[in-house]
Amino acid sequence: MELQVWIWLMIGLTFSLYIGIAIWSKAGSTNEFYVAGTGVSPIANGMATAADWMSAASFISMAGLISFMGYDGSVYLMGWTGGYVLLALLLAPYLRKFGKFTVPDFIGDRYYSDTARLVAVFCALIISFTYVAGQMRGVGLVFSRYLEVDINTGVVIGMAIVLFYAVLGGMKGITYTQVAQYCVLIFAFMVPAIFISIQMTGNPIPQIGFGSEGADGVYLLEKLDGLSKELGFHEYTTGSKSKLDVFFITAALMIGTAGLPHVIVRFFTVKKVSDARKSAGWALLFIAILYTTAPAIAVFARTNLIETVSEKKYDEMPLWFDNWEKTGLLKFDDKNNDGVIQYVADPQINELTIDRDIMVMANPEIAELPNWVIALLAAGALAAALSTAAGLLLVISSSVSHDLIKKIIKPDVSEKGELIAARISAFFAVIMAGYFGINPPGFVAAVVALAFGLAAASFFPAIVMGIFYKRMNKEGAISGMLTGLLLMLFYMTKFKFGWFGGGDESDWWFGISPEGFGTLAMLVNFVVSLTVCHITKEPSEEIQELVEKIRIPE
Amino acid sequence: MSKNLAEKYWKKNLKYLLILLSIWFIVSFGFGILLIDELNQIKIAGFKLGFWFAQQGSIYVFVTLIFIYIYLMNRLDKKYHSKK
Numbered sequence: 001m002e003l004q005v006w007i008w009l010m011i012g013l014t015f016s017l018y019i020g021i022a023i024w025s026k027a028g029s030t031n032e033f034y035v036a037g038t039g040v041s042p043i044a045n046g047m048a049t050a051a052d053w054m055s056a057a058s059f060i061s062m063a064g065l066i067s068f069m070g071y072d073g074s075v076y077l078m079g080w081t082g083g084y085v086l087l088a089l090l091l092a093p094y095l096r097k098f099g100k101f102t103v104p105d106f107i108g109d110r111y112y113s114d115t116a117r118l119v120a121v122f123c124a125l126i127i128s129f130t131y132v133a134g135q136m137r138g139v140g141l142v143f144s145r146y147l148e149v150d151i152n153t154g155v156v157i158g159m160a161i162v163l164f165y166a167v168l169g170g171m172k173g174i175t176y177t178q179v180a181q182y183c184v185l186i187f188a189f190m191v192p193a194i195f196i197s198i199q200m201t202g203n204p205i206p207q208i209g210f211g212s213e214g215a216d217g218v219y220l221l222e223k224l225d226g227l228s229k230e231l232g233f234h235e236y237t238t239g240s241k242s243k244l245d246v247f248f249i250t251a252a253l254m255i256g257t258a259g260l261p262h263v264i265v266r267f268f269t270v271k272k273v274s275d276a277r278k279s280a281g282w283a284l285l286f287i288a289i290l291y292t293t294a295p296a297i298a299v300f301a302r303t304n305l306i307e308t309v310s311e312k313k314y315d316e317m318p319l320w321f322d323n324w325e326k327t328g329l330l331k332f333d334d335k336n337n338d339g340v341i342q343y344v345a346d347p348q349i350n351e352l353t354i355d356r357d358i359m360v361m362a363n364p365e366i367a368e369l370p371n372w373v374i375a376l377l378a379a380g381a382l383a384a385a386l387s388t389a390a391g392l393l394l395v396i397s398s399s400v401s402h403d404l405i406k407k408i409i410k411p412d413v414s415e416k417g418e419l420i421a422a423r424i425s426a427f428f429a430v431i432m433a434g435y436f437g438i439n440p441p442g443f444v445a446a447v448v449a450l451a452f453g454l455a456a457a458s459f460f461p462a463i464v465m466g467i468f469y470k471r472m473n474k475e476g477a478i479s480g481m482l483t484g485l486l487l488m489l490f491y492m493t494k495f496k497f498g499w500f501g502g503g504d505e506s507d508w509w510f511g512i513s514p515e516g517f518g519t520l521a522m523l524v525n526f527v528v529s530l531t532v533c534h535i536t537k538e539p540s541e542e543i544q545e546l547v548e549k550i551r552i553p554e
Numbered sequence: 555m556s557k558n559l560a561e562k563y564w565k566k567n568l569k570y571l572l573i574l575l576s577i578w579f580i581v582s583f584g585f586g587i588l589l590i591d592e593l594n595q596i597k598i599a600g601f602k603l604g605f606w607f608a609q610q611g612s613i614y615v616f617v618t619l620i621f622i623y624i625y626l627m628n629r630l631d632k633k634y635h636s637k638k
Contacts (some may be wrong), residue, residue, distance in 0.1 A: 004579075005599075071605055071608060071609075073584060073609075074587075074605075074608035074609050076612070077608070077609050077612075077613065077634075078582045078586055078608060078612050081612075081613045081616050082578065082582050082612065082616055084616065084617050084620065085574075085575070085578045085620060088570070088620045088623060088624075089571050089574060089575065089620075093627075207610060209601040210600070211598075211599045211601040211606070212599065212600055213600065219599070219600030220600055221600045221601065221605075222600060236601050237605040238592070238594070238605075243587060243590075244590065246587050247583060247587050247588070250582065250583065250586075250587065251583070254582075272630065274627070274628060276625075277620075277623065277624045277627060278624055280620055281617070281620040281621050281623075281624050282584055284616060284617050284620055285617050287615070288613050288616070288617050291613055292610055292613055292614070294607075295609040295610070453570075509557055511633055548560065551560070551564050551567075552560050552564070553565060
């Protein structure tokens with residue numbers, strides 16, 4: 001069958017599945033809309049969390065990123081998985097016991113203050129909007145690359161689908177579509193990985209395969225280290241970043257993960273405290289399948305690529321090379337006019353520019369896999385982008401309808417009124433996300449790192465101290481969150497956008513990059529909170545009792 | 555649950571957290587970052603050990619840690635539930 005037919009078939013099938021689930025799981029109450037009626041089983045919630053978490057970036061870009069960064073790419077692997085240990089041990093069970101709908105709910109109640117609630121809503125909205133814009137863009141890209149429609153048309157199709165199941169089904173609809181989306185995306189990611197692992201090493205398990213010997217009897221990683229050095233790149237298995245920076249970036253990503261509202265809120269949807277712990281375990285297990293495969297794909301793809309192109313004649317390149325050259329993701333510029341591809345680290349001599357996304361997207365073609373695998377990959381990428389977008393949109397809509405309207409502006413709103421407000425805000429959130437997807441602000445790539453930094457610098461300390469430190473009061477928490485947030489914004493805008501005088505690498509504080517700065521801002525948050533807390537009044541008896549109650553399961 | 559019992563339960567929980575989070579720190583920040591040069595001297599099949607911890611091993615340990623925590627806390631919950 002033609003590739004185009006296969007792709008339409010796969011996308012048509014998966015999309016009708018998502019819509020079918022949305023109709024079946026229509027939300028009838030605010031409880032169902034915000035937290036799926038707290039009736040989700042731990043395994044289903046684990047899958048939904050995994051799909052919620054793994055975005056277009058995890059699916060399409062991460063393996064490619066690692067293949068160019070080598071060891072330095074470990075910051076993403078450890079950072080985006082290690083956060084779940086913090087979630088499972090420090091946050092999820094207690095927030096579930098607290099048992100409301102949103103993160104600002106917890107901050108507002110625990111710190112007995114609408115100011116704290118507002119600060120939290122503000123953080124949640126900034127984090128979610130920066131993140132969702134990238135997702136809608138991802139949807140558009142996948143559509144345009146595989147279906148040869150305009151990127152903007154792709155964004156609109158994606159919006160229509162998300163609109164349908166998020167507005168109709170709320171958290172309940174999103175949860176069960178995410179379960180389906182996880183199955184689609186993990187299958188789509190693993191099939192090509194397993195095929196390629198067998199081709200290159202004879203071992204069907206990619207995690208073991210990339211530590212094995214290739215057909216020539218040389219260990220794959222050794223060969224790649226050698227090839228990298230030969231071409232002037234740094235050795236693949238050792239890094240080029242400073243240890244301190246790797247440490248800080250990893251910590252910022254871990255803590256940021258644990259502080260992202262769309263991830264935290266998933267743990268409100270299960271029945272009881274022990275289920276919250278269990279779903280964190282399942283979630284990480286499901287995530288780990290993809291995250292331990294990605295570094296293997298990175299090695300396979302990088303070795304394959306170098307061996308295919310380096311010092312080879314341009315005219316003899318295989319068909320996939322031409323195909324991806326047409327998309328502009330692969331560019332060849334024959335600087336010395338010898339008709340041979342020089343692919344080296346030195347930008348003066350290098351003749352080939354490679355977009356990192358190609359590493360996953362072109363994989364099935366490079367390995368000469370059948371058309372249905374390519375179509376599957378397209379459906380998987382869409383599942384990854386849509387599931388994350390939907391989770392974020394729900395956070396945005398519940399922040400507006402629940403935290404702002406119900407809790408602050410109009411507390412006497414009826415259940416029905418709040419549900420209508422939730423649907424209307426979900427609708428506008430989709431429209432806004434779509435707008436950003438069509439007119440992406442130039443800073444999207446930069447702000448995704450910002451989202452993690454912000455979550456680490458604002459939410460994480462406030463929540464953790466809210467649970468583990470009874471004495472923490474509203475003055476401490478609010479001043480800590482604001483300091484962390486502003487400091488992070490300052491550092492990021494200074495070094496990413498050149499505000500406040502700008503600066504380059506040599507001006508970084510203690511040599512910490514903006515990506516890793518969230519860790520430092522978080523430490524400052526802790527220090528400020530604790531200092532302020534000790535010179536102001538301790539919280540009331542009731543609040544201290546509330547904390548004690550949160551600590552013990554029912 | 556009485557106040558006394560609740561306090562004991564919490565202390566035990568904190569002890570588990572301390573132990574598990576120390577392991578969490580050692581495998582990722584310790585083996586995968588700070589001690590990587592030393593561990594990379596050791597090779598298992600095609601993997602340098604430090605590199606393996608950074609890109610594979612730490613993740614397997616993370617998953618295991620959460621499941622150990624689930625087991626420990628379920629046991630603790632049961633014990634305190636019957637004492638109530």
